Amino acid sequence: MSDNQINSEVHTDHPTSLQYFKIAVILVIITAIEVGIFYLEFLGYFIIPILLVLSAGKFYLVAMYYMHLKFDNKLFTLLFISGFTVATGVILALMALFRAF
């Protein structure tokens, strides 16, 4: 086994505590925007893609920085993304099947 393989788990580039705090602030701001946008009735159906994008942004930040996927071995990302992709596919397929869109 090479050094690289062993070191693949050594976390040296993790964010600092301040960066973790900044990410938390961003997450709170996005949540506040989500709730604020929700009350803007003039947006109509545009609210759906906006909320989905904001939610995806929060998901990305937590998964990449708090769960360290950005810094860890890509195999972990693959394992997680595989399950996530199947889950998303199941949701979309069932909604299409039952005409829930």
Add this chain to the structure above:
Amino acid sequence: MAQSEIKDTDHVSDVEHEVTSTGLNHRKMLMWAFLGSDCMFFGALIATYLVYKGKSLSGPQPIDVFDIPVTSVSTFVLLMSSMSMVLAYSALTKNNMKVFRIWMISTAIKGATFVGFQVYEFASFSKHHVHVECNESHEMTTFETEVFEAECKPGIDSFSGEYGLKPQTNLFGTTFYTLTGLHGAHVTLGVVWLLSLLLLSFKKGVITKEKNVDIDLAALYWHFVDVVWIVIFTVVYLFGVFPFS
């Protein structure tokens, strides 16, 4: 690198840096595989909720019971718990056990607070109260209109009644309680896990800067329940009371 060298480096235990075919810790790999499978589990529950959304024939609907400001606060609490969890892990990797324990207890308290919010929410939904004025026109939801038409007879000025949302009430109740209840169960399990690790950290040599995989795994699980809630909050709560849906 020889196995003996790995063992000698920084007094790291065999368990922490075991030699594996991938070079990755098996427990961590298993945790990610579990989280991937748990994605499918929650995906199926979310799909069921969405498929049956708006198909309930009776009883309260999401717009009747959801209280977005309250759920926003509980979402904030869970997001903050994720921050304190990652700060606990960060403190451990810096060998700062005191700060690590403070953040761990903080995370557990926030998790318990989130569960408390959920219990409060479930209790208030199960005792949902409807009040309609029979002689004054006012904005009503579909369910309130049903109550109005059923109860407002000549001579009656107003009507109040309890129309609790329970799992057996309608399709919305069944799918909502199953989805959010199982998420709440995940959070509860997480709180127990965190408290167990907190207690173990007082035992010398069990949780150290080098032996941090246990905390890493618990942190991954904790962040996962957070990302699941991020999806639930948008898809179930915000879309649930979306006026155009």
